[in-house]
Structure formats: structure tokens, C-alpha cells
Amino acid sequence: xxxxxxxxxxxxxxxxxxxxxxxxxxxxxxxxxxxxxxxxxxxxxxxxxxxxxxxxxxxxxxxxxxxxxxxxxxxxxxxxxxxxxxxxxxxxxxxxxxx
Numbered sequence: 001x002x003x004x005x006x007x008x009x010x011x012x013x014x015x016x017x018x019x020x021x022x023x024x025x026x027x028x029x030x031x032x033x034x035x036x037x038x039x040x041x042x043x044x045x046x047x048x049x050x051x052x053x054x055x056x057x058x059x060x061x062x063x064x065x066x067x068x069x070x071x072x073x074x075x076x077x078x079x080x081x082x083x084x085x086x087x088x089x090x091x092x093x094x095x096x097x098x099x
Contacts, residue, residue, distance in 0.1 A: 001059075001078075001083075001084050001085060001086050002086065003074075003086050003087040003088070003089050004061055004086045004087070004088055004089065005088075005089050005090075006088065006089070006090055006094045006095045006098050007098065009021075009061060009088060010095075010098075013035075019059065019061060020038075020055060020058060020059065020060045020061065021035065021036075021037035021038065021060075021061045021062075021063065021088075022037055022038050022039075022040050022060060022061070022062045022063075022073070023035075023037035023038065023039050023040070023062075023063055023064070024040060024041060024042040024045065024062055024063070024064045024069050024070050024073045025039075025041065025042075025063075025064050025065055025069070025092070026041050027039065027041065029065060029092075033092060033096065034092075035063075035092075035095065037061075037063065042064070042069045042070075042072060042073055045073050045076060045077065046076070049077070049080055052077075052082075055082070056081055056082050056083060057083050057084065058084060059084045059086065060077070060082065060084065060085045060086070061085075061086050061087075061088055062074050062077070062085060062086070062087055062088065063087070063088035063091050063092065063095075064091045064092070065091050065092050065093055066090065066091045066092075066093050066094075067087055067088065067089055067090055067091040067094075068091075070087045070088060070091060071087045073085075073087075074086070074087045
């Protein structure tokens, strides 16, 4: 699945679309700044797959600080049967820079 830009995600949120967003940063990063995503740090993704199983065929957008950890989360989730995972390009650094 193609990744998503900050501009595209921001527009979708502003238009009231319901999007599933998972923040794979650590709790302290989430506390400093977040966009309201569900916090599941990258290291916890493997143990949370069962809880997320109902979303296997739904669009899930993952993000982190820069896009690297969330890309790893995307690849891991896709290897485990998730069909529509998109990485937020540039992560929260890009989000804040383009706000």
C-alpha cells in the first residue's frame, strides 16, 4: 500500500474522516506532542497484533518521529497479514514543520 503524506492525512482529518492512526513512538515522545493517535510503541506491536486483528483489512496509518520506526511497523504488520498499512512520510517532524 502506498504511504501517505502529512498534507493528505491532515486534510482527511480536517474533513472529518474516521482514520485509524497508530503512533509507534515511545510514551515520552507521545506526551511531548501527539495528534491523537493510539499509542503502541514499536516494541509492543508484536504483542498487540491479536488486539488489532479486527483491522487486518482496514486502512491503518502508522507514524513515528521521522518515519523510520513506523516503516518497520508497517512492514512487520504486512508480514503478519495486515493488508492496508500506510506509513506517514516524515512522521511528526514533517507534521510539525508543515503545520
